[in-house]
Amino acid sequence: DTAVSQTPKYLVTQMGNDKSIKCEQNLGHDTMYWYKQDSKKFLKIMFSYNNKELIINETVPNRFSPKSPDKAHLNLHINSLELGDSAVYFCASSPGPEGSIFGPGTRLTVL
Amino acid sequence: AQSVTQLDSQVPVFEEAPVELRCNYSSSVSVYLFWYVQYPNQGLQLLLKYLSGSTLVKGINGFEAEFNKSQTSFHLRKPSVHISDTAEYFCAVSERTGRRALTFGSGTRLQVQP
Numbered sequence: 001d002t003a004v005s006q007t008p009k010y011l012v013t014q015m016g017n018d019k020s021i022k023c024e025q026n027l028g029h030d031t032m033y034w035y036k037q038d039s040k041k042f043l044k045i046m047f048s049y050n051n052k053e054l055i056i057n058e059t060v061p062n063r064f065s066p067k068s069p070d071k072a073h074l075n076l077h078i079n080s081l082e083l084g085d086s087a088v089y090f091c092a093s094s095p096g097p098e099g100s101i102f103g104p105g106t107r108l109t110v111l
Numbered sequence: 112a113q114s115v116t117q118l119d120s121q122v123p124v125f126e127e128a129p130v131e132l133r134c135n136y137s138s139s140v141s142v143y144l145f146w147y148v149q150y151p152n153q154g155l156q157l158l159l160k161y162l163s164g165s166t167l168v169k170g171i172n173g174f175e176a177e178f179n180k181s182q183t184s185f186h187l188r189k190p191s192v193h194i195s196d197t198a199e200y201f202c203a204v205s206e207r208t209g210r211r212a213l214t215f216g217s218g219t220r221l222q223v224q225p
Binding site for chain 1: 143145147149153154155156157160162199201205207210211212213214215217218
């Protein structure tokens with residue numbers, strides 16, 4: 001039944017490591033996103049894919065690399081993790097302008 | 112480019128009292144408007160949206176919002192709040208054409224007290 005799912009829910013890792021977060025949606029939506037929510041709860045778009053094609057790439061360090069193997073999946077790989085990468089990362093999907101459905105979030109803690 | 116301003120970072124209110132959470136936006140293009148709610152340690156849930164038509168929109172959990180184009184506002188209201196409404200509320204906009212990604216306000220923490 002889950003519409004937008006993310007794994008893992010929590011991720012604790014050391015500085016310098018590489019990690020991935022996976023996202024899947026079973027809604028048949030064309031567009032998927034990654035958002036970052038910082039410690040002050042501020043939400044900002046990072047990337048957007050439409051039918052596996054990258055359409056939004058905000059000013060994000062190139063240590064962050066999204067990958068969309070198919071329309072239902074959008075993964076986020078992060079290289080050389082830094083303390084400032086600690087945040088909650090939300091995946092979302094949308095069929096159009098009607099608003100997005102968000103996943104439960106992945107809380108990343110970099111030590 | 113768009114920006115969203117939520118002037119109140121926190122709104123304390125007693126149970127069963129009415130509440131209004133304010134949202135103003137700025138955009139060079141036409142936008143759609145949304146309110147999302149985030150309960151503690153959870154994801155974001157869509158409360159309501161304005162796409163077109165009547166400027167008064169009703170959402171889930173008894174919330175409603177009114178779009179005011181001249182004041183570029185989209186304030187959220189509820190006539191009587193419950194303890195369970197305690198959460199973070201985010202106003203957001205997206206372009207009507209072009210990129211669909213949401214631009215969020217900084218959020219308003221609604222704290223309902225008994």
